[in-house]
Amino acid sequence: MQRRTLLATPLAALAPWPGLCLAAADPQSILAASDAIRNPGFSFSVVNTLVEYRQGKQTDSSQLAVYSRPHAASGQFRSLVRYLAPARDVGKLILYSGKELWFYDPSSQGSIRLSPQQRLLGQASNGDVVATNFARDYRATQATAEATQDGERQPRQAQKLALEATTEDANYHRIDMWVDASSHQPIKARFHAHSGALLKTAYYRRYQDVFGVQRPTETVIIDGLDPAWVTVMRYSQWEQRDVPETWLRRENLPLFRPD
Numbered sequence: 001m002q003r004r005t006l007l008a009t010p011l012a013a014l015a016p017w018p019g020l021c022l023a024a025a026d027p028q029s030i031l032a033a034s035d036a037i038r039n040p041g042f043s044f045s046v047v048n049t050l051v052e053y054r055q056g057k058q059t060d061s062s063q064l065a066v067y068s069r070p071h072a073a074s075g076q077f078r079s080l081v082r083y084l085a086p087a088r089d090v091g092k093l094i095l096y097s098g099k100e101l102w103f104y105d106p107s108s109q110g111s112i113r114l115s116p117q118q119r120l121l122g123q124a125s126n127g128d129v130v131a132t133n134f135a136r137d138y139r140a141t142q143a144t145a146e147a148t149q150d151g152e153r154q155p156r157q158a159q160k161l162a163l164e165a166t167t168e169d170a171n172y173h174r175i176d177m178w179v180d181a182s183s184h185q186p187i188k189a190r191f192h193a194h195s196g197a198l199l200k201t202a203y204y205r206r207y208q209d210v211f212g213v214q215r216p217t218e219t220v221i222i223d224g225l226d227p228a229w230v231t232v233m234r235y236s237q238w239e240q241r242d243v244p245e246t247w248l249r250r251e252n253l254p255l256f257r258p259d
Contacts, residue, residue, distance in 0.1 A: 027140030027161050033184035034177070035133045038204070039077065040211050040240070043069040047084070047237040048129055052122035053230045062086065062121045065258070068131040069243035071098070076137070078248045079130035082258060093256060094120075096130045097248050099169045104253040111253055116171045122231030123200045123221040127171035129233070134177070137170040138163035148178050150187045151203030151220055157181045172199070186216065191224075198224035210238050 045067045052060040063085040068077045081094040093104040096116070104111040116127030143159040150156050156178075163175040174192040179185065186204040193199055200223055204216035217236070223229035246252050 027143040027159075028135060030143055030159055030179055030184060031138070031140045031161055031163065031177070032133075032135040034179045034186045035135050037183075037185055037213060037215055039068070039131045039133065040213070041070060042240060043067075043243040044131075044211075045237075045239045045241050045243070046235050049234045049236065050121045050124050050129070051232045051234075053232070055228045060121060062089065064129060066130060067241075067243045067247060069245075069248065074098070074136060076133055077131035080243070080247045080256070081129060082256075093253055094126060094129075095248065095250060095253060096126070097250070100250075101126055102250050102253070106254070109254055111250060116169075123223050123229065124231045124233055125171065128219075128221070132171070134163060134175070137165060137167050138175060139166050145181070146178065148187060151205035151218075156187055158187055183214075185214065200224050206234075211240060 045065065048064045048066050050062045050064070051058055062083070065082040065084055066079055067082075068079040070076070071078050076098075077096075078098065079096045081096070083089040083092040091106045093106075094114070095102040095104065095111075101114045101116050102111045103114050114126055116125060118126050120126050120129055140161045140163055142162045144162075146158055146160040148156055148158050148160075157180070158178040159181050161177045161179060163177060165173055172191045173194045174196075175189055176192070177189040178187040180187055185207065188201060188203045190201050191199045200221050202222075203220040204218075205220065206216065206218040207214045208217045209215075210217070217234065219233045221231040221233070247256060
């Protein structure tokens with residue numbers, strides 16, 4: 001009941017916390033430091049459990065195993081996503097490799113190309129469930145000192161970053177991101193369409209020690225038009241591991257077998 005009460009109250013509607021003005025810093029360096037907190041710099045796997053809520057009540061859920069490997073040339077992650085639940089989707093795969101995203105269904109033995117912006121469940125898009133380094137696809141044009149509240153309703157002194165897409169393959173046209181002024185932990189982000197409309201707001205929270213760094217283990221995503229439509233992504237079972245190059249090739253999807 002406590003969780004439902006939290007989700008029923010739109011975090012996006014929380015009033016900003018009035019605080020002191022913070023010193024400016026290099027925006028792109030802050031963004032890169034924030035990326036390093038969200039994701040490690042090596043190959044890893046994680047289980048991503050997604051739960052969709054409407055009006056505080058759970059309406060859908062899905063569980064994914066995500067295998068991610070940083071690309072040596074671009075620095076961006078390439079990922080293979082395997083459905084663990086629900087039963088109707090077990091064994092289906094999503095391959096996110098460079099500029100391409102492919103969905104593979106073992107029942108049809110065929111793969112189709114998808115857009116990273118397409119919704120996977122609730123407000124979580126295909127591109128949201130894979131590891132992403134924002135600094136590779138966006139340019140932080142400014143860092144503005146701003147006090148705010150985080151996903152736990154705690155006051156934080158932050159740097160608000162204005163991100164502009166630098167590639168056509170970026171998942172979003174523009175992002176506003178709030179990063180803790182001292183730790184560079186991501187606090188929240190607002191994602192905008194080309195029209196400027198707010199698509200959704202994400203809160204990064206429930207920080208825990210993962211690979212020796214305090215990382216967010218939960219992301220709460222709130223719809224830009226309907227704040228009662230909430231999707232929660234919870235990360236567990238982190239493991240540093242080799243992700244074979246063969247797993248990240250479209251032609252090998254029918255041959256994939258998890259360890």
